[in-house]
Amino acid sequence: MRIQPIVIALLFAGITATALPAAEFDVVIYGGTSAAVTAAVEAKQSGKSVVVVSPDKHLGGLSSGGLGWTDTGNKAVIGGLAREFYHRVWKHYQTPEAWKWQPREEYGGRGQGTPAVDGAQRTMWIFEPHAAESVFEDLIREHKIPMHRDEWLDRENGVKKEGAKITSITTLSGKTYNGQMFIDATYEGDLMAAAGVEYTIGREAKSQYGEQWNGVQTGVLHHKHHFGAVKTPISPYRIPGDPQSGLLPRISPQPPGEYGAADKKIQAYCFRMCLTDDPQNRVPFPKPEGYDPAQYELLVRIFNAGWRETFNKFDPIPNHKTDTNNHGPMSTDNIGYNYDYPEASYERRREIIAEHETYQKGWLYFIAHDPRVPKEVQQEMQQWGLAEDEFVDNGHWPHQIYVREARRMVGDFVITENELLNKPPIPDSVGMGSYGMDSHNVQRYVTPDGHVQNEGDIGRSTRGPYQIAYRALVPKRGQCDNLLVPVCVSSSHIAFGSIRMEPVFMILGQSTATAAVMAIDEGLTVQDVSAVKLQKELLKRGQVLEIPAE
Incomplete structure (x- = not known):
């Protein structure tokens, strides 16, 4: 993320740029992620005027920011515009020009347990960052969607509401966008928060939703991203074994908290490097x-x-x-x-x-x-x-940090690990996920016996695909009538560890845009959109809402 110096100066001065004439759209999408692109394409294909207002200069978020080894789970749940994206990636790699540094026949990559290339389905799940970005750019260009880049929401004063309805958003540059419907497609949930929608940050206690894998998870060592993977215990102190010498860098002096307790800590970020x-x-x-x-x-x-x-x-x-x-x-x-x-x-x-x-x-x-x-x-x-040929305008370094979780909306329906594992029927399914519940480490601390340890890395299977409820994509009734949230969805920390995968964000981007169009056409709040009608429209668009149990 980059902010122009003039914007920083305005922030310190406590003012915003001079207001400019407002632009009118049916659907205003804030964010430049993969979900923003699929939402914009769906709205445009449905005959609505749409604009993408993006703080980022590059389209696609993590999908074009280095995460080319796609976290898919069961690929059968990926339909609609999400599958179209992976089909277009496949088409890109059918051309000889795409293989500059390697013969195509030499590449036999496999990802997440399946081949990188699915010839029968004409999809490709593993790709270079620039290839993904070109696909997103093509989708925006082909559909003639206005794309306003490097536009940062004025989080203090930029969201105007009449009652529970957003009427406009204004960016720090002074641009105002009026809309009938708004979609927050950011990783951070900035529009959602500025609109006064309830949200949470961090881990819930195990007891809050009756979950096993939420809250502080001391003593739980999944994957191999912990010090149990090292043959011998390691001292955290500058002089091994001597607490008086102080801690080494990158180790917290704070106790990790009680097992199963809530905290406000979030799983670690990194850059997915190419x-x-x-x-x-x-x-x-x-x-x-x-x-x-x-x-x-x-x-x-x-x-x-x-x-x-x-x-x-x-x-x-x-x-x-x-x-x-x-x-x-x-x-x-x-x-x-x-x-x-x-x-x-x-x-x-x-x-x-x-x-x-x-x-x-x-x-x-x-x-x-x-x-x-x-x-x-x-x-x-x-x-x-x-x-050298990736991220050429950013020193060959990814332009997007991996925001694995930030804010999460708290709606009338909260997806928890119970929905992912027990899979009770979801009457308002608007998409599916299937990747395992995956939280990276949250903290590095000193154990009671004086060794260093990581905590928070959880990897548990969902035992197959699960449905995602429409109710988890809209705010509580009365908080905001015309906002949909396909990324920072209403879910617990550990459930979001599965939902947070890029194909799911693309799926939910399309589903929220379809709901926005229906709300406009029928004069409804997003909370009052008929799930049955919405599901019929989504099925027409190739979305997958249920598959036989495994």
Whole structure:
């Protein structure tokens, strides 16, 4: 995210830019994510005037921001415009021009247990960032959708309402957008919050919704992103075993909280990096400004204990590139440094993002250059670098940080792990998910026996696909009559750990736009849209609302 200097000056001055004439649209979409694109295309295809007001310059959010190793679960639940996206990706990779650094026949990647390319379904699930962005840009251009980039909602004074109805939103540049319906397609839920809709941040107690995997999860070690994956316990202190010497960097001095208790902490963020080992397209890892090798002392101890899984999540995508994600006890996830991000000012968010970038670039540079890193690990890291032909206007670094969760709406219906696991019939299903409940680590702390440990990483199967209720996409009755929320949906922390996947956001973007169109045509609030009628319209559009139980 980038904010122009003039906007920062206006923020500090406590004023906004001079108001400009308002633009009128049927549907106003705030955000530049994959959900924003599918919502905009659906609204336009349904004959409505629509505008995308995006704080981002690049379209697609994480789908074009490095997350090319798609988290899909059961692909049978992905229909409508979401499947159209993956079909267009497939078409892109049918052209010889798409294979600049690798012969097409050489790439046999597999992702999430299935082939990257599904020839029978004419879909491709693994792709380069620039390929995804080009698909999103094509969709917007082909449908002649107005796209207003680098426009930041005035979160203090920019949302005007008459009663429970939003009438307009205004950005920091002074542009005002009047609309009949509004869709908040941001990862942060800024429009939702500014409109006075109830939301929550952090983890609910296990007892609040009768869940097993919510709240503080001390002692629960899933995946391998914890210190139980290291052969020997590791001391958190600067002088091993000596609490008086102080803690190493990146370890919290605070107790983790009681097992099962609620807190306001959120799972860690990172950048999904696109790396390459092709010398012709490789940019050596830069030494970031503010680099401090002392920040990675804990990593040295992890290596010294024999851990050697640094490259386990260098997942291959086309053209000798990767979607590199977090793996292990101290990896790309910047644990504990994002707690205030959801509610932070734009300027503070920029600081948080910059700190994450410094940490992650420093992690790469440290492994590639510090003499304390095992030689075989260092030599392998030196074979990798940033992909020169990706993120070309941002130093080859992803333009979107991975906001795994921020605000979550609290609607009349809250999706919990019980809905995902028990799967009671959802009469107002408007889409499906199927990926496992997946929360990354929330904190790194000192155990009672004086060792370092991570907490919050949960990975549990949903035991098959589940339905997503329309009621979870709209505010409580009376809070906001004409706002729909396809990303920061009404769900518990651990349920959102499954819902938060990019294909689901695309599905829900289309579904919310379909509901917005119906609300306009029938003169209804979003809460009063008939689920039965909505489902009929969604099925016409190829959405998948139910499949036989596994």
